[in-house]
Amino acid sequence: DAKTTQPPSMDCAEGRAANLPCNHSTISGNEYVYWYRQIHSQGPQYIIHGLKNNETNEMASLIITEDRKSSTLILPHATLRDTAVYYCIVRVHSGGGADGLTFGKGTHLIIQP
């Protein structure tokens, strides 16, 4: 799986949009971009994923550049409960077998009141 690079930490004011960047310059054509977050002491929580088109769900939006070498996770109206470590992961969708996720150190997002 391709490696990802994320800033170690970011701050964002409550109520503002939080934009979390991720570089994945060695991503392959069949690798998806996944985002998870981990709130202190809990298991990782799935947020969103995409291949090449921008995606939006009830939690966030995912913007993937046209060359797919980077992406941005957007939390449109950050709240204090969004304080967490956010992981950007690239993952092959295989032919049906299992595949583990490769986690880096992620970005520690701190929402300021």
Added chain:
Amino acid sequence: NAGVTQTPKFQVLKTGQSMTLQCAQDMNHNSMYWYRQDPGMGLRLIYYSASEGTTDKGEVPNGYNVSRLNKREFSLRLESAAPSQTSVYFCASSEANQPQHFGDGTRLSIL
């Protein structure tokens, strides 16, 4: 709907003791996974099971064994615990090419 349930939540062992971490999922997923997370680090894959009856090594399998007891349950065993195995252990499950769902972890300390 409980999702992924891990037991116990906390455990303290002495070096050389053995124990089994239990994981069960109620989402009828075929695939299950065990990860460990050390302080300040991301999760690392220990073992996974693509389907009932199959298991495969992940990135850090040494010192561990696993059993896929049935479709719901996937256990992780430490035969002779070492201080280096002090960590938080997470179990996850998924269908192929779908997001993984994680339990809340087992915090294991080995003295």
